[in-house]
Amino acid sequence: MLTIKGITKIFNEGTVNENIALSNFSLTLEEGDFVTVIGGNGAGKSTLLNCVAGVYGVNQGSILIGEKDVTKLPEYKRADVIGRVFQDPMKGTAADMGIEENLALAYRRGKIRGLGWGISNKERQIYKNYLSHLDLGLEDRLSDKVGLLSGGQRQALTLLMATLKKPRLLLLDEHTAALDPKTAEKVLKLSDQFVKxxxxxxxxxxxxxxxxxxxxxxxxxxxxxxxxxxxxxxEKKDLTVENLLKRFGQASGEEFANDRALLS
Amino acid sequence: MLQILLGAISLGLIWAILTIGVYITFRILDIADMTVEGSIAMGAAIAATSISNGMSPYMATFLALLGGMAAGFVTGFLHTKLKIPALLAGILTMISLYSINLLIMGKANLSLLRMNTVYTPLENLGLSSTNAVMLFAFLSVLIISGIIYWFFGTELGCAIRATGNNSQMARAQGINTNNMITLGLVISNGLVALCGALIAQSQSFADVQMGIGSIVIGLASVIIGEVIFGKRNFLNCLISLVLGAITYRIIIALVLKMGMPANDLKLFTAITVAIALSLPVFKSYLRPIKRSIKGGDL
Incomplete structure (x- = not known):
């Protein structure tokens, strides 16, 4: 489904701040795979997702979604087949636009935007229905500005927007990191549900x-x-945190350098 | 006094078109677009030159609209394709338009006295020139507001709003943000040039200098409108813009009447805008926002 072939991403190439974020990185995902990506600070996790999404171009290698080579496609074109949720809850939605307007923008992902109405009454029913599944009471607040919502509500809405038009690939970039633990659990549960x-x-x-x-x-x-x-x-099912830490030490020859990962 | 007031209202109605243009870049796209100063004079230059060469005033005004749209496109190209910061891109277009406008007119100013303008048919119906301008400007503002209201409700219009509001989100939803910024600049400067064409015809001359300070006047009108008449929804915003532009003209007419020298006008406007834009800072200084953190579910 997703084929990443030997990509290299170097920031500030040729300067003293040169930073090799990804080096000859390869990965293949099958249809329906749900991969979790973990690693220490600066391991290149977010860079990887951003390269797949097209936020950054790569220095080397190629990225294929299905059979299609998307390596040279700009971010907005890749969005046709990719749904994304960001770490910052503010980034995935337009704060000054209504809940229904945000959903309508997502509903038109991959379509040519013309002079038809930005949102139709028929859609509103669909959105209402979807929102009620989130179980956050948003279905009665369709025209409320998204800026009025809490971080968790916005993240749940972004998740719904990312999956409203079924994407071929869903990218979740630390999408619960900015939320309190209880909210994070709920958003994760929703993510699982949508993916399934x-x-x-x-x-x-x-x-x-x-x-x-x-x-x-x-x-x-x-x-x-x-x-x-x-x-x-x-092997993944039987994994434990202790086990994972030990294997990290063996594989990298270092201690796991991410306090947040250990504390939570 | 009544005459001064009516004059201010008719002038305000014409400037309302520019105000809508400035609102599109300043509020919807979140860009301070300096192109305005050049494109308003460009609209005037194109209209005046075309009319004095015997073209129909309507056709001339339409050409002015197209000219402004081209100017907006250039700024959009400089900003989105060549990655020049928006403010500087606007300044570059503005400065080059100064020369271009001189080329269009062939001299620094051009008189339209005793020539047919878009207002002439209304004057022929027996309206005084102020009333003719007022009626024509009112109808223009009505039509333009209607089109703008419709447009920003369409898929394309929503995509422009999303781009200005959160460009990262817009790209993630498959919106070509570069094109949307350019399109916004094109529409905005088209309106500004249209305003310039109508001003030139109402005052019977076009001047290459007439754009100086127009962006500040536009911003002042936007802010006055929002503060006094509200911004609850888009329709409310559009009405506020028009009323804001008129209010600005009435304020200016009144301070001039009270004896302020006309030369101080731009200083007065700039100070007004500076104060209005810094109001949020003063507010938070005088009354810190109380934050309450609610725990719990989402």
Missing amino acids: EGNLTTMMVTHNMRHAIEHGNRLIMMHEGKVILDIKGK
Whole structure:
């Protein structure tokens, strides 16, 4: 489904601040795979997602979604097949626009935007229905500005927007990191539900080892721009945090350098 | 006094078109677009030159609209394709328009005295020139507001609003933000040039200098409108813009009447805008916002 072939991403190339975020990185996802991506600070997790989404171009290598080479496509064109949720709850929605307007924008992802109405009455019913599944009471606040919502509500809405038009690939970039633990659990539960219902191929970056272990059918751990652990199937099911930490030490020869991951 | 007031209202109605244009860039796209200063004079230059060469005033005004749209496109191209910061891109277009406007007119100013303008048919119906301008400007503002209200409710219009509000989100939803910014600048400067064309015809001359300070006047009108007449929804905003532009003209007419030298006008306007834009800072200084953190579910 997703084929990443030997991509390299270097920031500030040729300067003293040169930083190799991804080096000759390869990864292949099957249809319906739900991969959790974990790693220390600066391991290249977010860079990876941003390269797949087209926020950054890559220095080397290629990225294929299905059979289609998207390496040179700009971000907005890749959005036709990619749904995204960001770490910052403010980034995934337009604060000064209504809930229904945000959903209507997402509903038209991959379509040519013309001079038809930005939102129709028929759609409103559909959105109402979807929103009621979130169980946050948003279905009665269709025209409220998104800026009025809490971080968790906005993140749930972004999740709905990312999946409203079924994407071929769903990218979740530490999408619960900015939320309090209770809210984070709820958003994660919703993510699981959406992924399952749509059988979506998903990459979820997280700093939380427990989340990485509990969710998805495959786990990759990154270190210095490379995959150092790739755990799937039954082996993934039996994984524990202690076990994962030990294997990280063996694979990288270092202690796991992410306090947040250990504390949560 | 009544005459002064009516004059201010008719002038305000024409400037309302520019105000809508400035609102599109300043509020919807979140860009301070300096192109305005050049494109208003460009509209005037195109209209005046075309009319004095015997073209129909309506056709001339339409050409002015197209000219302004082209100016907006250039700024959009400089900003989105060549990655020049928006403010500087606008300044570059503005400065180059100064020369271009001189080229269009062939001299620094052009008189339209005793020539047919878009207001002439109304004057022929027996309206005084002030009333003719007022009626024509009112109808223009009505039609333009209607089109703008409709447009920003369409898929394309919503995409422009999303771009100005959160460009990262817009791209993630498949919106070509570069094109949307350019399109916004094109529409905005088209309106500004249209305003310039109508001003030139109402005052019977076009001047290459007439754009100086117009962006500040536009901003003053936007802010006065929002503060006094509200911004609850888009329709309310549009009405506020028009009333804001008129209010600005009435204020200016009154301070001039009270004896302020005309030369101080731009200083007065700039100070007004500076104060209005800094109001949020003063407010938070005098009355810190109380934040309450609610715990719990989402």
